[in-house]
Amino acid sequence: MGSQPKLRIxxxxxxxxxxxxxxxxxAVQALRAAQNAFEIILVGREESILTELRxxxxxxxxxxxxxxxxxxxxxDSPTAALKQKRDSSLGVGMRLHQEGKxxxxxxxxxxxxxxxxxxxxxxxxxxxxxxxxxxxxxxEKGVCLLLDxxxxxxxxxxxxxxxxxxxxxxxxxxxxxxKPTVALLNVxxxxxxxxxxxxxxxxxxxxxxxxxxxxxxxxxxxxxxxxVVVCDGFVGNIVLxxxxxxxxxxKSRLTGVARRGLLKKLLIGMxxxxxxxxLSDMDPNEHGGVPVLGVNGVSIIGHGSSxxxxxxxxxxxxxxxxxxxxNKHIEAALALVPDISGASRISKAV
Amino acid sequence: MGSQPKLRIxxxxxxxxxxxxxxxxxAVQALRAAQNAFEIILVGREESILTELRxxxxxxxxxxxxxxxxxxxxxDSPTAALKQKRDSSLGVGMRLHQEGKxxxxxxxxxxxxxxxxxxxxxxxxxxxxxxxxxxxxxxEKGVCLLLDxxxxxxxxxxxxxxxxxxxxxxxxxxxxxxKPTVALLNVxxxxxxxxxxxxxxxxxxxxxxxxxxxxxxxxxxxxxxxxVVVCDGFVGNIVLxxxxxxxxxxKSRLTGVARRGLLKKLLIGMxxxxxxxxLSDMDPNEHGGVPVLGVNGVSIIGHGSSxxxxxxxxxxxxxxxxxxxxNKHIEAALALVPDISGASRISKAV
Numbered sequence: 001m002g003s004q005p006k007l008r009i010x011x012x013x014x015x016x017x018x019x020x021x022x023x024x025x026x027a028v029q030a031l032r033a034a035q036n037a038f039e040i041i042l043v044g045r046e047e048s049i050l051t052e053l054r055x056x057x058x059x060x061x062x063x064x065x066x067x068x069x070x071x072x073x074x075x076d077s078p079t080a081a082l083k084q085k086r087d088s089s090l091g092v093g094m095r096l097h098q099e100g101k102x103x104x105x106x107x108x109x110x111x112x113x114x115x116x117x118x119x120x121x122x123x124x125x126x127x128x129x130x131x132x133x134x135x136x137x138x139x140e141k142g143v144c145l146l147l148d149x150x151x152x153x154x155x156x157x158x159x160x161x162x163x164x165x166x167x168x169x170x171x172x173x174x175x176x177x178x179k180p181t182v183a184l185l186n187v188x189x190x191x192x193x194x195x196x197x198x199x200x201x202x203x204x205x206x207x208x209x210x211x212x213x214x215x216x217x218x219x220x221x222x223x224x225x226x227x228v229v230v231c232d233g234f235v236g237n238i239v240l241x242x243x244x245x246x247x248x249x250x251k252s253r254l255t256g257v258a259r260r261g262l263l264k265k266l267l268i269g270m271x272x273x274x275x276x277x278x279l280s281d282m283d284p285n286e287h288g289g290v291p292v293l294g295v296n297g298v299s300i301i302g303h304g305s306s307x308x309x310x311x312x313x314x315x316x317x318x319x320x321x322x323x324x325x326x327n328k329h330i331e332a333a334l335a336l337v338p339d340i341s342g343a344s345r346i347s348k349a350v
Numbered sequence: 351m352g353s354q355p356k357l358r359i360x361x362x363x364x365x366x367x368x369x370x371x372x373x374x375x376x377a378v379q380a381l382r383a384a385q386n387a388f389e390i391i392l393v394g395r396e397e398s399i400l401t402e403l404r405x406x407x408x409x410x411x412x413x414x415x416x417x418x419x420x421x422x423x424x425x426d427s428p429t430a431a432l433k434q435k436r437d438s439s440l441g442v443g444m445r446l447h448q449e450g451k452x453x454x455x456x457x458x459x460x461x462x463x464x465x466x467x468x469x470x471x472x473x474x475x476x477x478x479x480x481x482x483x484x485x486x487x488x489x490e491k492g493v494c495l496l497l498d499x500x501x502x503x504x505x506x507x508x509x510x511x512x513x514x515x516x517x518x519x520x521x522x523x524x525x526x527x528x529k530p531t532v533a534l535l536n537v538x539x540x541x542x543x544x545x546x547x548x549x550x551x552x553x554x555x556x557x558x559x560x561x562x563x564x565x566x567x568x569x570x571x572x573x574x575x576x577x578v579v580v581c582d583g584f585v586g587n588i589v590l591x592x593x594x595x596x597x598x599x600x601k602s603r604l605t606g607v608a609r610r611g612l613l614k615k616l617l618i619g620m621x622x623x624x625x626x627x628x629l630s631d632m633d634p635n636e637h638g639g640v641p642v643l644g645v646n647g648v649s650i651i652g653h654g655s656s657x658x659x660x661x662x663x664x665x666x667x668x669x670x671x672x673x674x675x676x677n678k679h680i681e682a683a684l685a686l687v688p689d690i691s692g693a694s695r696i697s698k699a700v
Binding site for chain 2: 150195217219242243250254
């Protein structure tokens with residue numbers, strides 16, 4: 001194995017809710033953690049970034065700063081913002097990646113805008129109709145990757161199939177598991193169950209080389225029944241957000257129980273901290289964001305509320321994803337699929 | 351207020367996983383709790399029912415037994431079973447209700463079969479295209495009624511609108527709240543967000559007399575953002591089953607934490623019991639099943655695993671629902687809606 005050139009990772013320094021403070025701080029943490037194994041390009045308002053950098057001891061760290069005067073906020077309409085704010089940190093940073101001046105891109109900004117920029121600027125991998133993002137759910141035995149997590153709210157069977165292929169490859173590379181199990185999210189396990197979309201999609205999955213195990217239900221996501229669970233982005237987004245709301249709900253319920261005097265406050269405090277420990281891997285700051293699958297590049301999207309620790313993990317994730325060359329595998333897998341005739345017939349019917 | 355005739359409630363004695371033991375025991379509990387305020391008709395294999403009855407002290411309780419020799423099991427195909435097993439407890443019991451010999455029907459049996467029997471034997475309320483079932487989610491300030499919970503996996507905008515009307519009426523009568531808030535489950539709050547179905551349905555909701563507050567997201571279900579949340583049955587079923595799996599997942603996680611020695615087992619036990627107290631109203635045995643909304647009668651469906659306590663609560667729920675005359679209100683509300691022209695145009699387009 002020859003020595004490889006250092007990876008260059010763009011960080012959208014103006015992305016998150018606490019930008020650029022958390023972005024700069026996270027970048028510094030990432031470089032220290034990785035011992036300068038990669039180079040970070042901080043893109044955004046130069047002056048603000050330099051102000052933040054002065055708060056850290058950055059000597060010897062491999063970073064650079066690229067100025068971009070516009071900022072796309074969470075209120076901006078994704079596609080309009082990309083056109084109107086030509087000099088945004090998102091646009092400038094993504095173009096650096098597209099032009100080959102960087103190997104990966106990371107942002108905790110407006111998710112829709114990052115998705116649009118990833119698709120529009122980087123372009124799609126050959127064979128991919130719709131780029132997607134998955135979300136890792138904690139499960140009894142590890143992780144369940146659910147996708148699409150909200151990118152594509154109206155899907156055709158072929159789209160679900162592609163999500164399955166991309167999810168399977170991502171899971172196998174990231175979690176080092178050959179032939180991960182893939183399932184369709186459905187209202188029952190039986191072959192006859194489901195809405196029109198899933199019933200048609202099932203035929204594609206069955207004719208594929210995926211390790212397809214059939215349908216799983218909502219209750220299976222947290223149970224490790226399948227490694228990769230496929231659904232349209234409408235369903236995926238709703239399940240994801242429901243899941244994210246569970247810890248807050250439990251906290252509120254436990255507080256309510258304490259108030260009713262059924263249990264002492266001390267016990268509730270203990271229950272809450274046990275819960276927190278039990279659910280630590282549901283914290284988006286831990287899992288380090290999710291890659292946009294199916295675009296010609298490495299684009300990692302994180303939560304707007306990412307802490308410096310969360311940004312650090314996103315950058316480490318970007319370095320990891322850049323190394324595994326997902327896209328080569330995705331292109332090969334989608335080229336190999338034999339049963340495209342069935343797929344296109346179905347697409348028209350739905 | 352004149353004295354009303356005693357309500358007669360049919361109990362499908364062969365319905366649940368532990369039938370007829372739990373059904374008979376639950377019926378006895380219900381009659382005692384209600385001090386014979388209603389009459390219970392136990393339908394099923396007479397001999398088995400009588401055997402169970404002998405285990406209880408039933409003197410003075412107002413019940414009768416109607417024989418039905420067939421039993422529809424959880425493995426049966428819903429519609430086929432209704433035709434093939436002509437003399438099933440489900441069919442015989444539902445027909446008693448349809449013929450006016452009973453005022454309500456309760457079953458913890460095969461959900462699909464109970465739904466089919468309710469629609470086929472009782473018929474639909476005027477104006478209802480698709481009967482539906484909702485499910486109550488616990489929420490920070492009380493209850494959130496989510497519907498459709500799995501009855502209709504492929505929906506048109508008009509169906510969602512009808513679910514909204516039925517849910518709103520049910521919520522207002524059961525929880526004594528005028529004009530409950532109604533929302534569409536969606537991937538974002540903005541008007542422009544959503545899949546085709548929800549975008550079209552929103553127009554109907556906006557033109558209606560419902561207290562429609564717009565879109566809510568998956569995270570809002572447990573947050574009491576809206577009283578009634580409307581979605582298609584595919585989404586609803588997946589969210590429902592995901593939610594049902596949360597307590598088991600937490601238990602498994604807490605056990606894992608204990609095993610890793612991060613916290614003493616004692617603390618985990620405390621955490622588990624606090625959680626159990628905090629989530630007690632998620633127990634289906636507590637909320638007493640759900641009514642099939644939009645059929646000409648009162649049909650209550652419960653969990654197959656219902657305990658005697660759960661069956662008792664289903665019977666009490668049936669008595670409550672029979673009194674509030676939901677269907678009169680549903681028919682009136684659906685007759686009053688002005689914007690049917692828009693609705694039918696949309697139905698064709700989707």
